[in-house]
Amino acid sequence: MSATRKPLVGIPCCTTQQGLHPFHQVGDKYIMGVVDGADALPVLIPALGDQLVSDQLLERLDGLLITGSPSNVEPHHYNGPPSDPGTQHDPQRDATNLPLIRAAVERGLPVLAICRGFQEMNVVYGGSLHQKLHEVGGYQEHREDKSQTVEQQYGPAHAVNIEPEGWLARWTGLQTAMVNSLHTQGLDRLGDGLVVEARADDGLVEAFRVGDAAGFAFAVQWHPEWKVRENPFYQAIFTAFGDACRQWAAKRVS
Numbered sequence: 001m002s003a004t005r006k007p008l009v010g011i012p013c014c015t016t017q018q019g020l021h022p023f024h025q026v027g028d029k030y031i032m033g034v035v036d037g038a039d040a041l042p043v044l045i046p047a048l049g050d051q052l053v054s055d056q057l058l059e060r061l062d063g064l065l066i067t068g069s070p071s072n073v074e075p076h077h078y079n080g081p082p083s084d085p086g087t088q089h090d091p092q093r094d095a096t097n098l099p100l101i102r103a104a105v106e107r108g109l110p111v112l113a114i115c116r117g118f119q120e121m122n123v124v125y126g127g128s129l130h131q132k133l134h135e136v137g138g139y140q141e142h143r144e145d146k147s148q149t150v151e152q153q154y155g156p157a158h159a160v161n162i163e164p165e166g167w168l169a170r171w172t173g174l175q176t177a178m179v180n181s182l183h184t185q186g187l188d189r190l191g192d193g194l195v196v197e198a199r200a201d202d203g204l205v206e207a208f209r210v211g212d213a214a215g216f217a218f219a220v221q222w223h224p225e226w227k228v229r230e231n232p233f234y235q236a237i238f239t240a241f242g243d244a245c246r247q248w249a250a251k252r253v254s
């Protein structure tokens, strides 16, 4: 691989309906997180579910970024009770991402999962979700205040306590950090083999890694892609991801 060739990072899309037509889309901040934060080339992956030949796709990639989304994982994927009527779902995204995440981690391809992506990764490993964290009791407010500006909503909201022996501690040297918080759902049962990397003060799991993964497999409940270059804590996560993608790319081509 030439010194200037950047790793290729796949970003699976959400589906939305715009007028009469369905679209596949990814938010700009995730794309720019890959470009600016990981110094990599993004490529958008349509949410094709079964029609995505994941091996043929994954063998061409050097990493996967699994994004957040206002939609929720359909609860049948974790044996949860049905969602309230009107809950936003994206079954095509579920059908794409759940198998893709498993296949990517199995082959050692670097995976960074954010917010809904973090929740998906927990479900992939047999974990479950609280559908309305604010109704469970004992948890602080983890939702954004939708009356605020976008800058305020993605600003620091609460602390996370970082596990001293984990990857986050190694990358940052920190014991605590402030993070944004824009989620209604949250981890209930932690998936098999997932290792907690950080918790909120109320005990909610906010970051984990896949314990026996062959490569980089890391997930956070907050949004480190938000203005990643301006936040050294967020940047450290994207730097570690980008480095893992570069190492994968170098091995793949050599």
Ligand SMILES: N[C@@H](CCC(=O)NCCCC(=O)O)C(=O)O
Binding pocket: 027, 067, 068, 069, 070, 071, 072, 114, 115, 116, 117, 182, 183, 184, 185, 186, 223
């Ligand atoms: N719907 C889930 C996940 C929350 C989430 O991913 N929010 C992201 C919102 C938009 C974005 O920044 O991409 C939940 O509510 O817990």
